[in-house]
Amino acid sequence: MENTPVNYVAEFTFKPGASLRVKGDFILKDSRGNIIPTGDSIKLCRCGKTKSQPFCDHSHRLL
């Protein structure tokens, strides 16, 4: 498995009931198409309750 060529540019890992981790080479765009500057690893909200959309602020813990 270690020699398997990488054929993806970004890794998306989600935790059921929690956030989505994005790592790698990606561009994030808001709903108007503007680029949101980020580092190369971010956590996005999946529960809909964050107060800092689109990023996770751990509000899912309160659900």
Added chain:
Amino acid sequence: MESNNRDYTNGEITVYWRPKLCIHATTCYTQLVEVFNPRNRPWINMKGATSERIIEIVNKCPTDALAFKWNADNGLTETTATKKVETQTLQPAEIQIMKDGPLVITGKIKLTDNDGKEYKTYSITSLCRCGVSNNMPFCDGTHRKIAFEG
């Protein structure tokens, strides 16, 4: 027999709608609402644009939910052959936030849960952002029912 399947024609081409295959990438109605309008019934208006323009948008559908054929063909739906050719250049993945809707991700990505289980992705993948999809982690359109804002 899928009773929700629909075929629409303008005499020149026929567009095939297979709702079960839709992953809600929203490409069709965000780019050509004159033809693809989910608020209307029927939701596809074949008089809303030229055949060429309709084909262009159908070809952008990341799944086979939308397909077409030229009526003169009298043959099989040949769209899958042409539409599924993916560019192999590894450009950055693009994560588009849809207003009050999902994350729409374009590009070659790897999607796993935190146990390492891998999920199949397409050239366009829509992920739930509202928290209530019945097909996690993917969007199933439920955000509209709960009037998600974000």
